[in-house]
Amino acid sequence: MFLKTTLLAGGAFIALASPAFAQTAAQSAPATQQADNTDVDGVVVTGSYTINSRIDTATGLGLTLRETPQSVTVITAQRILDQNLSTIADVVRNTAGVSMVEVDDVRNVFNARGFEIKNYQIDGVPLSWSLAGDSGETVADVSIYDRIEIVRGATGLLTGAGDPSASINLVRKHADSREFKGSVTGSLSSWDRRRLETDVSGAIKDGTIRGRFVAKYEQGDTYFDRQTTEKHVLYGVVEADLTDSTLLRVGASQQVTTTNASFWGSLPSHFTDGTSTNLPISTNTAANWSYWDTTNTNYFANLTHTLANDWTLSFNYNRLINEQDSQLLYLYGVIDRTTGVGLATWPYKSKGETTQDSFDIQLHGDYSLFGREHDFTIGALRSVQKSDVVYYQASGANAFLPATSLYSWDGNFPKPDFATTPTQYTDNETEQSGFFAATRLNVTDALKVVGGARISAWKRSGINGGVQENYSSDNVVVPYVGVLYDLTPTHRLYASYTEIFQPQNYRDISGSVLDPVTGKAYELGLKSAFFGDKLQSTIAVFKIQQDGLGEETSDKVKGNPTEQAYVAVDGAESVGFELEVLGRITQGWNVSANYAQFEVEDATGAKVNTDQPRKSFTVFSTYDFDGALNGLTVGGGVNWRDDIYAVSGASEIDQKAFALVNLMARYKINDSLSVQANVDNLFDETYYTQISYFDQYRYGAPRNYTVALKYAF
Numbered sequence: 219m220f221l222k223t224t225l226l227a228g229g230a231f232i233a234l235a236s237p238a239f240a241q242t243a244a245q246s247a248p249a250t251q252q253a254d255n256t257d258v259d260g261v262v263v264t265g266s267y268t269i270n271s272r273i274d275t276a277t278g279l280g281l282t283l284r285e286t287p288q289s290v291t292v293i294t295a296q297r298i299l300d301q302n303l304s305t306i307a308d309v310v311r312n313t314a315g316v317s318m319v320e321v322d323d324v325r326n327v328f329n330a331r332g333f334e335i336k337n338y339q340i341d342g343v344p345l346s347w348s349l350a351g352d353s354g355e356t357v358a359d360v361s362i363y364d365r366i367e368i369v370r371g372a373t374g375l376l377t378g379a380g381d382p383s384a385s386i387n388l389v390r391k392h393a394d395s396r397e398f399k400g401s402v403t404g405s406l407s408s409w410d411r412r413r414l415e416t417d418v419s420g421a422i423k424d425g426t427i428r429g430r431f432v433a434k435y436e437q438g439d440t441y442f443d444r445q446t447t448e449k450h451v452l453y454g455v456v457e458a459d460l461t462d463s464t465l466l467r468v469g470a471s472q473q474v475t476t477t478n479a480s481f482w483g484s485l486p487s488h489f490t491d492g493t494s495t496n497l498p499i500s501t502n503t504a505a506n507w508s509y510w511d512t513t514n515t516n517y518f519a520n521l522t523h524t525l526a527n528d529w530t531l532s533f534n535y536n537r538l539i540n541e542q543d544s545q546l547l548y549l550y551g552v553i554d555r556t557t558g559v560g561l562a563t564w565p566y567k568s569k570g571e572t573t574q575d576s577f578d579i580q581l582h583g584d585y586s587l588f589g590r591e592h593d594f595t596i597g598a599l600r601s602v603q604k605s606d607v608v609y610y611q612a613s614g615a616n617a618f619l620p621a622t623s624l625y626s627w628d629g630n631f632p633k634p635d636f637a638t639t640p641t642q643y644t645d646n647e648t649e650q651s652g653f654f655a656a657t658r659l660n661v662t663d664a665l666k667v668v669g670g671a672r673i674s675a676w677k678r679s680g681i682n683g684g685v686q687e688n689y690s691s692d693n694v695v696v697p698y699v700g701v702l703y704d705l706t707p708t709h710r711l712y713a714s715y716t717e718i719f720q721p722q723n724y725r726d727i728s729g730s731v732l733d734p735v736t737g738k739a740y741e742l743g744l745k746s747a748f749f750g751d752k753l754q755s756t757i758a759v760f761k762i763q764q765d766g767l768g769e770e771t772s773d774k775v776k777g778n779p780t781e782q783a784y785v786a787v788d789g790a791e792s793v794g795f796e797l798e799v800l801g802r803i804t805q806g807w808n809v810s811a812n813y814a815q816f817e818v819e820d821a822t823g824a825k826v827n828t829d830q831p832r833k834s835f836t837v838f839s840t841y842d843f844d845g846a847l848n849g850l851t852v853g854g855g856v857n858w859r860d861d862i863y864a865v866s867g868a869s870e871i872d873q874k875a876f877a878l879v880n881l882m883a884r885y886k887i888n889d890s891l892s893v894q895a896n897v898d899n900l901f902d903e904t905y906y907t908q909i910s911y912f913d914q915y916r917y918g919a920p921r922n923y924t925v926a927l928k929y930a931f
Contacts, residue, residue, distance in 0.1 A: 382737025
């Protein structure tokens with residue numbers, strides 16, 4: 219209630235910032251340019267599929283995409299609008315080189331280059347999912363973000379612990395407008411889905427205090443039988459120029475999502491005779507009394523001060539609260555082809571809360587050495603994450619009854635009694651701290667060297683999944699090295715070596731905890747710019763290795779005959795390449811195209827993570843007409859994914875290569891009013907989004923449409 223009151227008050231504050239109080243950009247330039255309209259080296263890009271603003275996601279040095287010696291994909295506000303992307307999951311499924319396993323209605327597993335993405339960032343501050351992402355972080359709404367940055371490879375310099383896959387950085391919308399402006403959008407979609415969204419910003423007190431308020435409401439059915447969802451999103455931020463050199467930014471956001479008749483797990487893949495079930499796409503195994511409600515709340519504050527020597531000192535604080543309240547029914551097993559019976563049931567009721575407090579301080583600037591100017595940053599980060607999850611045991615005559623025939627399943631399944639006293643499932647604390655420093659040496663006009671290192675500490679204690687845990691990793695050194703060389707003013711060759719680590723709770727025969735798993739990423743590429751930097755391309759080849767992975771031995775830990783001993787071995791190795799083109803070909807022609815291919819094997823040469831597509835291709839493009847068709851924008855694209863398969867026991871599930879075709883059209887009726895239509899999966903392709911969990915599968919969305927009306931002022 220406090221957050222909603224605060225945000226509503228923020229909206230009222232912005233409403234007071236009428237045009238009479240606002241200053242135009244010509245009168246006084248914003249302290250912070252809008253992320254998709256940034257001037258770097260004299261180049262301004264507005265409403266494009268690429269950016270020229272500086273990013274901190276990979277190195278902390280505030281480098282442009284072409285200056286960063288890693289593959290980086292940016293999904294801009296314009297592309298989010300054009301493709302009608304609603305959640306982080308939507309962004310991932312529309313980006314080649316990253317993939318998603320849709321476990322159920324709430325949980326998703328993101329992957330890149332053959333490894334799982336376990337961390338993400340908000341405005342460059344590293345954060346972690348809750349337990350299995352069961353609080354809806356992966357389906358967080360993107361209406362409060364200006365863009366999403368995806369840096370591939372190991373990102374341990376800034377994010378700390380994780381896998382050598384990628385980092386997803388969500389860049390919030392800022393209150394950088396000194397004019398009162400905003401928009402209201404209403405839309406209708408397939409399955410009776412309705413959405414209303416507003417985004418308002420403005421300034422008072424000569425523009426030194428600015429505010430922005432975003433609100434969104436969405437409700438409707440889904441393509442699964444009987445399932446309904448409702449979502450509320452609120453976001454408010456205030457920015458104040460405390461002095462000419464000091465900027466304070468404070469704000470909060472909250473997303474509340476409720477889902478009724480919620481899936482837990484997916485569909486049974488096989489009949490008792492071993493053949494595939496191929497159930498109707500709309501099949502929903504949930505009970506009518508099931509639900510899965512999530513709440514994601516974020517409070518944040520940022521203070522940036524520019525020193526007399528033009529160095530900047532910044533402090534960030536983030537408090538993240540992820541909550542879930544669920545009452546679910548899980549159906550599993552194989553069914554009889556004739557009768558549709560045979561599935562067992564598992565009712566489950568749970569509540570959980572994960573909080574994370576993150577602090578970081580960073581100092582940025584440049585220095586002179588050997589007659590040249592160089593860049594430098596140093597910082598410290600600390601986060602404490604606490605997880606508290608309980609469940610309520612099912613009991614009574616209706617607990618664990620066998621399921622009725624799936625052919626006539628209507629969700630009217632008897633609800634069991636649930637215990638009133640909860641059982642603790644998870645109650646732990648994870649602490650992470652790190653100190654990092656990085657520099658970019660401008661060796662010559664053409665040659666740049668980026669180097670850095672992080673010293674990390676990580677500790678977890680408490681109960682996790684009902685098992686006591688207490689382990690840590692201290693003084694872990696994570697290096698970062700990159701070299702960039704300008705072949706021509708528009709073609710830049712780069713190479714990089716990055717690392718990341720993942721603590722593990724295994725002990726060797728002597729009783730010592732194994733060292734963390736180390737992820738090492740090598741990358742070589744070429745970044746190019748065309749048409750005055752409006753179109754950018756990247757060609758990259760990479761190799762990723764995991765070392766020190768705990769493997770079970772035939773021995774037991776000395777002094778504990780019941781504890782399995784482990785030994786560190788080489789893990790998986792991934793090799794591949796990526797091609798990407800992003801930006802504007804002509805004034806009215808935007809394009810995003812990327813192709814990714816890799817192969818990942820374990821130390822024995824066996825293929826691993828075969829549920830991740832080895833090859834993927836995504837293209838989306840729009841064209842703005844002029845002349846007689848002025849105001850009309852049309853666009854379309856294709857998402858193609860290669861074959862995947864998963865083996866569970868004696869059975870195997872396959873997904874053949876498939877392509878999804880998406881179209882859009884927008885017409886600007888006048889300067890304030892526009893209408894947009896999107897059609898996804900135009901040819902109604904049937905495909906799976908999950909085949910790797912518990913011998914089950916999940917269907918992706920069939921053909922669907924959205925029509926939206928937007929009023930801007």
